[in-house]
Amino acid sequence: MESNLHPDMARALLEWQCDMGAIDPIGDMPVDRYALPEANPWGRQARQAALAVPVLDPVESPVETAQKAAKGAGTLDALRAALATFDGCELKKGARNLVFADGTPSARVVIVGEAPGREEDRAGRPFVGQAGQFLDRMLAEIGLSRESNVYITNVLPWRPPQNRTPTGEEIAMMLPFVIRHIELIAPEVIVVMGNTSTKALLDKSGITRLRGHWHEALGRPVLPMLHPAYLLRNPIAKRETWADLLALQARLRDG
Template sequence: MANRDLNRDEMLAALDWYRAVGVDIAVREEPVDRFAASAIAPARTQRTVPPPGLPQQVPASPPPAAPVVTTSDADPETARELAAKAQTLDALRDTLEAFEGCGLKLRATNLVFADGNPQADIMLVGEAPGRDEDLQGKPFVGRSGQLLDRMLGAIGLDRTTVYIANTVPWRPPGNRTPAPSEVAVCLPFLYRQIELVAPKVLVALGGASASTLFETNTGITRLRGQWRDLTINGHTMRAVATLHPAYLLRQPAAKKLAWQDLLAVQAELEASSP
């Protein structure tokens, strides 16, 4: 099929796709060898001396360079101070909406704060929003979210009886893994969120969430299913890790392990109920 010029709608769709996968700079058709370019000495500028009696021309000053805008993540201590001031979940959400200390916010479409029931006995925490979550402003609404809904339904739960959040509330470009600095600056807000919800049971969805919340480098396949008492900001709850729904979509055979974890979650909730 011969190449043809794209119309306006097609060009906008292409740009939207590039943005969704994290492309934010333009490159040439051919690669540029920057090492070879830097090895070439700059050509010596020759100055023309005017004949005697003629005024010398002063070269015009080059225009000032445009300021370079750099983005760095704020000090986590600043985030802790801001999070601690929020007395309600709504106030915490407003604080995050106004927070400019995480570079992820610059490229995200929406803040993905939470979904579900803030009075729920169980809270689930994933890693970071994906494309669908970024567009809708809610966690776990894509394919993995649909599987999570079915998993919850299998033990008699739904989004009216659970509370769902992520370790990072903004989508990383191209769905990359959040950088340690990004996680560190967002973590105080998640801790405050957990403290305000005060769940009886906390479930870490996937290795990244478990590693962050449990402060461990143990892999998720070894960590899953192991219950512990977890204290965050003075609130103590029962906590466990299980496999992320996105992983289960790639590895359907692992669903039997997730089912074991779900049954254990159901039993823990029943034991904690009065």
């Protein structure tokens, strides 16, 4: 195409463009970047797509992971497997064994303790130490036992270091598994022993005030009781626990 532009004028215009920063020619003709996308692939729609910030999937929290894993467990074996593969809780790294449960799956009573101790961590079963032996004697006084009508688990399946009190975050992570555990057993009565299990299922604290009074959780009656380890340290409280055991016995008899 011939141009009527004088060479000196063309040179002057080119030098002016270079001074203004336009030094990289990309085509013979100017591009209207505000043209419609149908007429120009570099229009507004294309620019918006190119500049759009990708939306990243939110990171799933350990509680959400636990909820999905627990909900997907249709049997006790599946629930145990789900717990064994759950890596959201740091306690798992320092524990010897997963302490899942003990007792009879068709039990009328589910006892929920707090967390495994040293003996439980070694054996992989809840309440096998001195406190567990005392618990067995307590239950026997009202005709209950692991072998026939009691099922025992804990809020935490792994031992906390130095038997420390479980944190709120740890309880929140494990609670979906505890709830699913109880749903699969479907007991008549739930007994929560100690502050941790009472807080987990009833969202209430103060076991010495709450013990002996019936509550409800998961559509079932719940009886808070003092932990057997506490009774071994405070024998005077055994009288109150005996009254709680009789209340449990009466509830099962009347039910």
